[in-house]
Amino acid sequence: MRNERLHIGFCLSATWLRGQAASPSDAGRDLPSWYGELACRAETACLDFVFKPDALFFHPAMCRGALALDGVDPTLLMAAIAAQTQRIGLVTTLSTTFVPPYVAARQLMSLHWLSQGRAGWNIVTALDGAANFGAQPMPDADKRYRKAAEMTALVRALWRSYPHEAIASGEGIRAVDHQGAFFQCQGPLNLPAYPLSEPVLMQAGASDTGRTFAASVAQATFAATPDMEAGIELCADLKHRARLQGRAPGDIRVLPGLHFFLGRTREEAHDRHRNAFAGIGVEQRLQSLYTAVGLDARALAPDARVDAALLPPAGTPVRSRTHAQLLRAFIARERPTLRELLERPELVGSAHWVAVGTAEDVADDVAAWFNARAMDGFVALPGGGAQSVDLFFAELVPELARRGLLRQRYSGRTLREHLMED
Template sequence: MSAQRQLHLGAILEGVGTDQQSWRDPDLPGDASIDIDWYVENARAAEAAKFDLVFIVDSPFITPDTAPHFLNRLEPLTLLSAIATQTSRIGLVGTLTTSYWEPYNVARQFGSLDHISRGRAGWNVVTTGLEGAARNYGREENFLHADRYERAHEFVRVVQGLWDSYEDDAFPRDKAAGVFLDKGKQHRLDHKGKHFSVAGPLALSRSPQGQPVIFQAGDSSEGRDLGAAIAEATFAASQSFEDGQRYYADLKARAAALGRDPDQIKVLPGLFPIIAETDEEAQAIARAQHEALDIDKLLVQLGRAFNYHDFRQYDLDAPFPDLTGVTLNSYKGQAERIIATAKREGYTLREAAYKLGQWKSGFVGSPETIADEIERWFTGRAADGFNLRVTRPADFKLFRERVVPILQQRGLFRTEYEGRTLRDHLGLPVPAHRHAPAQAIAATQPVSAEGAEQAEPELAEPAE
């Protein structure tokens, strides 16, 4: 398995759901999004199934019409730190915006999570698109789209510099000689850029995986440029196999143009399969879910990409409205895709709401059919893996117990973890330390399971 390309799987723990109907599942606790036991149970289940990571989404603005999970949920870093103590192998990835935080705080928080989890942390870098977030952070207006991405690029580079504040052997901790720190191996950053001025050093040593893994989510041209420059994995919003192939090729070409190895960026689209014993049963479930959709809630979901623009003011059965003058300074890539698709297909507003106002599953069928489609995307270079949305208990159980074994039998997915860090799982190298390149180059390959056991103490399995 280690010599061939391997499928990667993440679990997006969404509590009561980022759609408008999952929360009504009778088997899902109504307070799942703030119940630590729910998160721990599902993280352990994902770990037992050998998933690469769990993924926590976040945003700093809501309205009364926002999806249930967004209305009432735990803060990602606090949550992931708690999950870290109850798991031992699975990666822990959290979303945090570069628009309304400071690099020093972020470096310290994710660096701490990486130490707490012994090398399993990942940061999903986003630039906040919702205008209302500005007023939660002392601003009247959100940053302009281009400025958000320029700021994000500098932000990430500052954080990475802070993570290199200490060389790996900076702390001899020699009690006999009275030497705790080798002062020559502590490094100030002294960054002065357009958006940030940060002296450093960070009061935290490098973690077992060198630095947390950088994830990124952004589909506009600026978002793809940022991902190509800084990401080691991207959360893609591909809605079809062909769309996935285009995104995959484009992102990796942009990375190669920057001198990066394209294989060191893992493309992970979202996955929300509908699974049943037969294809016919799954299609029937999909139809029933479609018929249960609420058009008003779909219009809210559609409007979120346009800074919660109110689509309820338009005639549902008229052509998709002309949005000239409506701000795209929100989720620009998604908004542009909605406009282009509606125009190309000639959608009415009603049709656009049903087809584009929800995360529509293209993976519907029996476990074998779902596995076939996952394999098609993987071998067809539309994805390096998937982030599975986890909310309805029965759906997650079916995927773990029926789909994952098929992928394992086909040699596409691991049957055991080969290492201990998130970088090990994703096949990513340890980043070279900027102040000790010769030392770091020798450690650019993922740590083997044996090496990890020698380097790090075993985490005790959490008590039931």
């Protein structure tokens, strides 16, 4: 069954502050209130969840024009937000490459209890950070996915090792006795299962291996789809793969990031969009192109066409196969000039769908993607400063509700119920 309404998550990483002057007031920011207020606005809007991506490394360049405190641990943050909200889902990010399964299982089930069934786990295999765990170099992507599959199965086994009914009867608690290629774990977990349902699993990473993994376990995928073609292809493919694994197409919700720049007028929105990326110079964009697909384009003129023949052979090792595939597909399809290529969201952002305009313009884009089956909803990634966030809640959300695309009250209590609602 196709959902009739959008499933929307709101990203709490301060994406809207990128490209803005860093604020000295960050140092004294009241974090619980700052994040809590955003989560409450998302809850008033009846969104499915708030979400925070995560990285377990830090390059000093990352803090330029961003919230200095963005590195706050997302699971602890969600526990603080749980106390300030009642209905909205809380999706944290934990890396399967670095976090031990017993710790992950316990933290997630703790968040689930603390929020009364609203926890979600964004499962990431991570792109960097090995140096912080005595694990250099980063294992290759397929090895990371084998570890992710083993860890996810083990975490779920731990959640089931202490059934809820055992709280009363003391019966049914069992060891997991896991001896795998990556982990050994005896169990059981020291926390019983929450009664209504397990934490929701979300996944990010869309290589062939990543898609098979998502289709086997995830209730949602956080996707990077810079154009509608990419969304249609991913949606159809993930639902097909889910069917092959005995699941229904509606069991996995495809939620691309939507990086929006809203203005009261189109001019204002386009100014916000331009300003957000103005600080990213040509050198940095060329470096991103090299990192993404291994193409050194420094000698090319801005108006030279870039076509597939210029690319290194497919399969050349890259940082992220998801991002490399998106960019290779765009180059093969469009033969862009170098100037056009260097504007792409794969190079200046995180490869997310970008929408710029008034709330009505962006609502039109959202409706077009939904009608074309390019997504089941989206993860809101505001860009262009606090005014863009304000317009999201004050104008875009009500516009989507007016069009019948968004729930106007919660019918369920758990995140799983929100996501599975048609």
